[in-house]
Amino acid sequence: MQVNINVSENILDWVMKRVGPSVLSSKQGELLYAWKEGRKVPTYNQIEKMSKVTGIPLGYFFLEKPPVEESSFVEYRTVDSKELEHPSRNLMDTLHDMEFVQEWIRNELQATGYDDLSFVGGIKKNIQTNDFATFVRKCLQIEINWYESCKSGEESFKLLRNYISDLGVVVMMSGIVGNNTHRILDTNEFRAFALVDKKAPLIFINSNDSFNGKLFSLLHEFAHICLGENSLFNDRYGSIDKVSATEKICNALAAEILVPEHIFLEKWKKQIREKDEEATIRELAKYFKCGYTVLARRAYDQKFIDFQSYQNFARKAVQQYLEKKQTGTGGGDYYNTVASRVDRRFFDLLLGSVSEGRTLYTDAFRLTNTNRTTFSNMAEKMRGVG
Known part of the structure; x- marks a missing residue:
């Protein structure tokens, strides 16, 4: 026997505001409206x-008033946007x-006796950029x-990512919530976030971004970890005036x-003798293996191009990526x-914990959003063991 249950109109309003159109099919959206209108x-x-x-959560549907969810994390957003005053369910669930x-x-x-990571919060905000870069290169053991x-940017x-992971930062990446391919993470809402912790700092990258975008986000969020501050990176076009210090x-x-x-500066002076600004930026992007936006920003900071040109380059980079994604x-x-x-x-840490009996397989599946078969195949891919 079916039991019909009235759901509060306030709850249904709250649900529809929290759930983006990419989550619901048109039929499911119409059903919510039918419930709301009675x-x-x-x-x-x-x-x-x-x-x-x-x-x-199922229990929320039986409340009279919408729950007050903790979303203080949005205070760390890069750009103060109205869209993130009420973060989407997809973002909140990924964060959780x-x-x-x-x-x-x-x-x-902690159980296995690891020390805190000294580089987490090891940098003060008054540091000069060159000194900060020297610190990061030393941490990652890379040359200038x-x-x-x-x-390529992908490489x-x-x-x-491997260097930062080896240093002790957990770098996770996905374009969906969990393993639900219908719940797409929107790069317009966020590109990455960082959760600071002395033992287990974590960076999450939205994989729906381009590799050049992911590359910049990775370093941006690593900088936040060195400063000891959480971050929600939602900058779309490299804003200049709307961001904090x-x-x-x-x-x-x-x-x-x-x-x-x-x-x-050396490369620009050489290239600009033979090419125009746009061709120079494109040529240097190939050399530095990064996106046009970063090169255009460098050129703007040096007053080689004006602000309008910089914005045009940033928008073109986004548009080219979207076009490439559509035709891929x-x-x-x-x-x-x-x-x-x-x-x-x-x-690797999880596999060791499971094999030694400290972590149940069911918890391992939840931590990796897998099942037994997928987990086993992942182990084969990542470690060469069954």
């Missing part, structure tokens, strides 16, 4: 299904998932021209690691994709 009364099974689809991962790692490291060994990202420091650090200023073939090896979401060092 044209239909949901059954318990329908509410349960809606809870699973939206990611909103990463907090769960971080808590497990912290507890595991490290990018010359890479063939640069993978290289620095801390954000400017982190942007400057990322730019200096990717495009060292004195090398940029997609696909690829499923297990490679799943493995790319998980930090390699974290996964």
